Amino acid sequence: MARDLTCSLVLAAIAVVYYLLASSIGASALADEVGPAGLPLAYAVLLGAVALLLAAKTALEYWLARAAVAPQQRSGPGMGFVLRRAAGALAIGAGYVAIVDVIGYWLALGLLIPAMALYQGRKLGRGLIVISITAASAFWLLFVWLLDIPMPGPWIP
Amino acid sequence: MDTLTQIFELLLTTPLVPAAAAGVAWGILGGALPGISPSITMALVLPFTYGMDPGSAIVMLSATYVGAEYGGSIPAILINTPGTNAAAATVLDGYAMQQQGRGGEALGISLYSGVIGSFFGLLMLVLLTEPLARVALAFTPMAYFALGILGLSVIASLSGESLLKGLAAGLIGLMVATVGSDPISGVPRFTFGEADLLDGIPPILIMVGLFAVSELLQQSSTGEWQKADRTRTRLKFPSGRLRRRLLKPQLFGSVIGTFEGVMPGAGGTIASFMSYNEARRWSRHPEEFGKGSPEGIAAPEAANNTVAATALVPVLSFGIPGSNSAAILLGGLLVHGLIPGPRLFEENGDVILSLYTGLFFATISMAILGMLILPACLWLVNRPKAYLMAFIYALIFSGVYSIDYSLFDLALVLAAGAMGLLMRLVGLPFLPTVLGVVLGYLVESNYRRSLVLSGGDHMIFVEDRIALGLLAVAALFIFGSLATRAWLLVRRRGSAAK
Numbered sequence: 001m002a003r004d005l006t007c008s009l010v011l012a013a014i015a016v017v018y019y020l021l022a023s024s025i026g027a028s029a030l031a032d033e034v035g036p037a038g039l040p041l042a043y044a045v046l047l048g049a050v051a052l053l054l055a056a057k058t059a060l061e062y063w064l065a066r067a068a069v070a071p072q073q074r075s076g077p078g079m080g081f082v083l084r085r086a087a088g089a090l091a092i093g094a095g096y097v098a099i100v101d102v103i104g105y106w107l108a109l110g111l112l113i114p115a116m117a118l119y120q121g122r123k124l125g126r127g128l129i130v131i132s133i134t135a136a137s138a139f140w141l142l143f144v145w146l147l148d149i150p151m152p153g154p155w156i157p
Numbered sequence: 158m159d160t161l162t163q164i165f166e167l168l169l170t171t172p173l174v175p176a177a178a179a180g181v182a183w184g185i186l187g188g189a190l191p192g193i194s195p196s197i198t199m200a201l202v203l204p205f206t207y208g209m210d211p212g213s214a215i216v217m218l219s220a221t222y223v224g225a226e227y228g229g230s231i232p233a234i235l236i237n238t239p240g241t242n243a244a245a246a247t248v249l250d251g252y253a254m255q256q257q258g259r260g261g262e263a264l265g266i267s268l269y270s271g272v273i274g275s276f277f278g279l280l281m282l283v284l285l286t287e288p289l290a291r292v293a294l295a296f297t298p299m300a301y302f303a304l305g306i307l308g309l310s311v312i313a314s315l316s317g318e319s320l321l322k323g324l325a326a327g328l329i330g331l332m333v334a335t336v337g338s339d340p341i342s343g344v345p346r347f348t349f350g351e352a353d354l355l356d357g358i359p360p361i362l363i364m365v366g367l368f369a370v371s372e373l374l375q376q377s378s379t380g381e382w383q384k385a386d387r388t389r390t391r392l393k394f395p396s397g398r399l400r401r402r403l404l405k406p407q408l409f410g411s412v413i414g415t416f417e418g419v420m421p422g423a424g425g426t427i428a429s430f431m432s433y434n435e436a437r438r439w440s441r442h443p444e445e446f447g448k449g450s451p452e453g454i455a456a457p458e459a460a461n462n463t464v465a466a467t468a469l470v471p472v473l474s475f476g477i478p479g480s481n482s483a484a485i486l487l488g489g490l491l492v493h494g495l496i497p498g499p500r501l502f503e504e505n506g507d508v509i510l511s512l513y514t515g516l517f518f519a520t521i522s523m524a525i526l527g528m529l530i531l532p533a534c535l536w537l538v539n540r541p542k543a544y545l546m547a548f549i550y551a552l553i554f555s556g557v558y559s560i561d562y563s564l565f566d567l568a569l570v571l572a573a574g575a576m577g578l579l580m581r582l583v584g585l586p587f588l589p590t591v592l593g594v595v596l597g598y599l600v601e602s603n604y605r606r607s608l609v610l611s612g613g614d615h616m617i618f619v620e621d622r623i624a625l626g627l628l629a630v631a632a633l634f635i636f637g638s639l640a641t642r643a644w645l646l647v648r649r650r651g652s653a654a655k
Contacts, residue, residue, distance in 0.1 A: 079582055119377065
């Protein structure tokens with residue numbers, strides 16, 4: 001119930017934002033009858049309608065089942081916990097994208113791998129450092145040396 | 158004779174056999190990791206294909222798919238956790254055999270049936286693909302628009318529990334496909350002044366983000382995988398008598414796998430459960446099913462390996478991916494500048510021949526590597542998940558950067574990953590979104606071109622016979638899916654009332 005309602009709210013928000021952006025698409029002398037904004041606007045309206053229908057269906061199902069079914073116990077981690085953990089992992093990835101051009105591919109990987117492993121619960125120690133350096137070097141050898149990919153950054157061993 | 162000469166030439170001039178073997182090995186390892194689906198395994202191998210000739214690249218991707226379908230059965234049998242969705246049916250009897258100390262026999266049946274299914278699927282792929290692609294030679298813009306609608310109509314059967322959520326996911330994909338220059342007037346749309354977005358968002362970035370990054374983000378909130386017992390298991394091929402007993406379930410699996418693979422949207426999971434059900438129904442020992450029946454492994458494994466080949470039929474013929482893995486393969490074709498359809502067969506016949514030849518060697522490789530690689534799979538499954546996740550993250554970044562040497566692409570993949578995680582949390586399926594992204598441009602550009610041709614008259618879609626036929630099939634598909642959905646709902650309510 002809560003998940004479907006959240007879903008319909010998220011969809012409605014996407015529909016509104018996308019509609020507003022589609023409305024501001026510039027006109028062109030070369031445009032056809034439908035125009036560059038024609039289908040995007042239609043998609044936004046359709047998504048809005050789907051969001052409304054989903055909300056209505058969820059509310060109806062809740063109303064029909066309220067008396068008959070006891071609330072179910074949630075199993076597994078809650079949405080808030082999953083989002084917080086995922087935000088951390090995403091931040092580590094974003095950090096890699098932000099620094100790789102500055103410090104170079106090998107060093108950035110040498111930071112990404114232990115950061116992710118530590119975040120996933122490994123303890124900081126010699127093993128982690130050795131594995132990180134070995135893995136970063138293996139990736140460098142594979143992509144830069146073997147596959148000849150010009151990886152970003154000025155500092156590459 | 159000409160074809161045989163061409164095949165020998167291909168084998169001598171391109172690394173087809175190594176690509177097939179490497180793809181299968183990678184696929185088995187990836188499929189063996191719980192949570193790492195065939196599509197994720199394929200997305201991770203993509204960067205290694207950029208530097209290859211298109212034929213070897215496509216062979217490596219499709220061989221990965223073949224290998225992953227077998228790899229998925231390893232944790233299903235050994236630790237009661239399917240490595241892939243399609244291996245879920247294998248759990249039922251595979252794990253029961255493992256508990257009886259017959260895990261090695263179960264793995265042998267899985268590998269043997271997978272090889273049979275793969276050969277059958279390859280035969281069907283060769284027989285069906287080109288005749289279907291020839292149909293597309295007569296296509297007009299109206300027919301291409303109708304083909305796009307037919308592809309999108311698959312959403313009705315891909316939506317899982319909620320049709321509305323499937324529709325919403327498909328619309329999100331169509332919205333993503335509108336980013337970039339307008340196909341008719343060239344006006345920039347949703348680019349926010351960013352030059353990198355003028356050419357649109359490459360579908361492959363969305364696929365890697367949705368499948369691989371979102372899985373990684375979600376895995377960051379779950380614990381360790383269950384560990385496998387490395388001491389007891391040694392793969393054992395079935396005896397002659399058992400092989401005769403397995404023929405019938407393998408035939409069920411292969412035929413159902415062909416049908417489900419060719420039908421966009423059906424996929425390996427449905428095929429394996431359907432074939433399991435049919436094998437039980439027609440078995441002389443139905444009472445053994447669920448308690449360690451060899452037939453209960455043979456049917457689903459033959460089915461999901463057949464699907465790995467036949468799912469390529471709609472991709473190669475029309476460019477319509479029927480499953481996540483087929484969508485990644487389509488992404489691989491597009492990255493190498495190969496457009497599916499009849500022209501692919503005319504202009505890049507060598508690529509198609511490479512694919513068929515490579516899949517043949519991939520199947521042979523699977524039979525050999527399936528035995529050799531088992532210890533490596535068990536070792537990998539027993540590694541700390543934290544390191545595997547960290548290496549996968551590094552592999553995603555290195556691989557995506559290798560496409561266009563663009564840091565902007567890395568940011569896009571992360572954004573797609575975040576979108577994928579949100580979609581997982583609110584229960585939106587991925588494949589409708591991928592279909593929207595892949596087919597959005599085809600639908601919009603041909604719809605508008607058709608209207609330019611007709612001066613705005615929509616009757617042009619009815620007057621074009623191919624377009625009308627395709628739209629009729631799409632309508633049938635949608636109504637069929639809706640009817641099936643309604644029937645299942647009524648049956649479920651009936652059972653609940655009892």
